[in-house]
Amino acid sequence: THPARPLADLSADELAGFLAAQQAAYADLSGRGLKLDLTRGKPAPAQLDLSDELLHLPRGSVDRDGVDTRNYGGLEGIRELREMFAELLWIEPDQIVAGGNSSLVMMREVLTDLWLKGGVDSERPWSQEEKVTFVCPVPGYDRHFTLLDWFGIETVTVPMNDDGPDTEAVAQLVASDPSIKGMWIVPTYANPTGSVCSLEVAERLASMPTAAPDFKIFWDNAYAFHHLTEDEAKSADILSLASAAGHPHRPIMFASTSKITYAGAGVGFLAGSVETVRWYITHLGKGAIGPDKINQLRHAQFFGSAQGVRDHMLRHRELIAPKFAEVDRILEERLGGLGVATWTKPKGGYFVSLDVLDGTASRVVALAKDAGVALTPAGASFPQGRDPHDRNIRLAPTFPEPADVAAAMEAVATCVLLAAAEKLAD
Ligand code: PLP
CATH class of the missing domain: 3.90.1150.10 (Aspartate Aminotransferase, domain 1)
Incomplete structure (x- = not known):
């Protein structure tokens, strides 16, 4: 037929x-x-079976720094796992937090903190703005959009191209509208298009002038290492690019092992400028005394090294x-x-x-x-x-x-x- x-x-x-x-x-x-x-x-x-050794780990409960992972403390996560993922994501260990089992929760926490307190470079909490708008490359990840809806954040869409969001469209929007406080991007193997954000696109996003002084790129690198071919994409180093462009606090990076080990019992990561990390930890500390370090330790032992991942x-x-x-x-x-x-x-x-x-x-x-x-x-x-x-x-x-x-x-x-x-x- x-x-x-x-x-x-x-x-x-x-x-x-x-x-x-x-x-x-x-x-x-x-x-x-x-x-x-x-x-x-x-x-x-x-x-999931590939990671079942996790069910028999960790060996012992003390991490490489001598920390007893069974106890309270260490909000930023254990160092050996932060170092491993810092290497994988091309950042410094003091720029990354290892958290609980979901990076999406960390995204919601960051939005909540911005909403209630404002970011390190905000003039006021976002809740005190008349209107907050996010740029959304489409098609994109549905949960990003429902999260914005939940906050009452408005959305404006731009096309998602093969090399990332349409930067011309993004740059135009953010240059003139101070209500535009942020954008989503899944930079590597995007959900659902599979697009990979090129270095040129990342550079433009990192350096473009924005009417809002506290514009944020939610750089959700959920699929950073999830290659399907030998032609392995390397994520643009957005933190260095933004720092070099004079906007060190603009990107907030997220990643997790949800699709590396267990979707329900992995480890989520957040990264940004040292100030952003400190800001996040300060707010996190109002509702937590420490993450599940035993899960972090067993992940560190399971992988052994960045190469192990x-x-x-x-x-x-x-x-x-x-x-x-x-x-x-x-x-x-x-x-x-x-x-x-x-x-x-x-x-x-x-x-x-x-x-x-x-x-x-x-x-x-x-x-x-x-x-x-x-x-x-x-x-x-x-x-x-x-x-x-x-x-x-x-x-x-x-x-x-x-x-x-x-x-x-x-x-x-x-x-x-x-x-x-x-x-x-x-
Ligand atoms: N970000 C993207 C783009 C996703 O596709 C998903 C899951 O489908 C997530 C985040 C969820 O991540 P996590 O399991 O770390 O909360």
């Missing part, structure tokens, strides 16, 4: 025939009683790269050349971003749901869940078994074709 040329070029008769064929294919699909799920950007059980990521790659290859193979086979879809070919991270014919993404997701295949809601990668073109769908292939990824993608392809044929025949 693959006509080998763009659907838009088919005659009315040909298109009617194609639509009938897709309706039949969809009816067949619906009859199969599928129960598949491509919504969850989480590690598969086999990936890199070696470990290769084993993840072996498990998940074939799943991404399946996604691309099936999309190419079923949709290639038809002019009804484009999709990313990420070199790392956890997602494939699929753009279908404008106005059909919700229809595709609804069709897939009725056929037993759960997809992330259309629009999820946009603030307020609203994709103005209704064309983007986020695919998350890491969790299901390879055979299930393939079956789900075959179903997705059928739904994309049916929705496109319906739309064109309309």
Whole structure:
């Protein structure tokens, strides 16, 4: 049923025939009683198994500094783990905090502190501003956007390109509007596009003039080490770039081992200028006496070194790269050349971003749901869940078994074709 040329070029008769064929294919699909799920950007059980030595660690409870990790204290996290991740993230150990099991919690804490107290370079707490706005590259990470909503922070979107956010658009917005206090960016293998922020883009973001004196880049490097190919992206050194540009407090970096060891029991990291780190720790100290240092110690022992983290990521790659290859193979086979879809070919991270014919993404997701295949809601990668073109769908292939990824993608392809044929025949 693959006509080998763009659907838009088919005659009315040909298109009617194609639509009938897709309706039949969809009816067949619906009859199969599928129960598949491509919504969850989480590690598969086999990936979690890679870290099961953690269940037998730590050996002893004293860290390299002689600290008894069983006790209170050490809000910034144990030094040996901070040093390891400082090396991986190209920063100094006194610029990084090792925290609890979630970097997203740290993002919320930072926003809360900015809101209630203001940052190291703020004139007043953000809550006292008439309006606070964030620049959001789209498509992006849904939880970033819901967090802003929760604060009542407004959003303004810019396109996410292959080399990072559209810097021209960002620079223009932030130059003139003092209510724009920050932006999100997932710099390496972005959720969901897989884009990697280039050095040029990072330099511009670090140095651009901003109307707000306390503008913040929330540099969420959740996928810094999550390569899918030998062509390993190196994250731009945003802290040095910002420091060199005279804006040392602008970036706040986040990372975690959620998709390195255990998603539910990893270690989150925050990094920034020494002043930013001190600011964060001071506020953290109002509600905590110390992090789970035993978890930090077992992570340090498990990895052994920064190289240990890199070696470990290769084993993840072996498990998940074939799943991404399946996604691309099936999309190419079923949709290639038809002019009804484009999709990313990420070199790392956890997602494939699929753009279908404008106005059909919700229809595709609804069709897939009725056929037993759960997809992330259309629009999820946009603030307020609203994709103005209704064309983007986020695919998350890491969790299901390879055979299930393939079956789900075959179903997705059928739904994309049916929705496109319906739309064109309309
Ligand atoms: N940031 C991004 C871009 C993510 O995709 C995710 C999880 O999907 C997170 C943060 C969550 O990180 P954590 O588990 O450290 O809270």
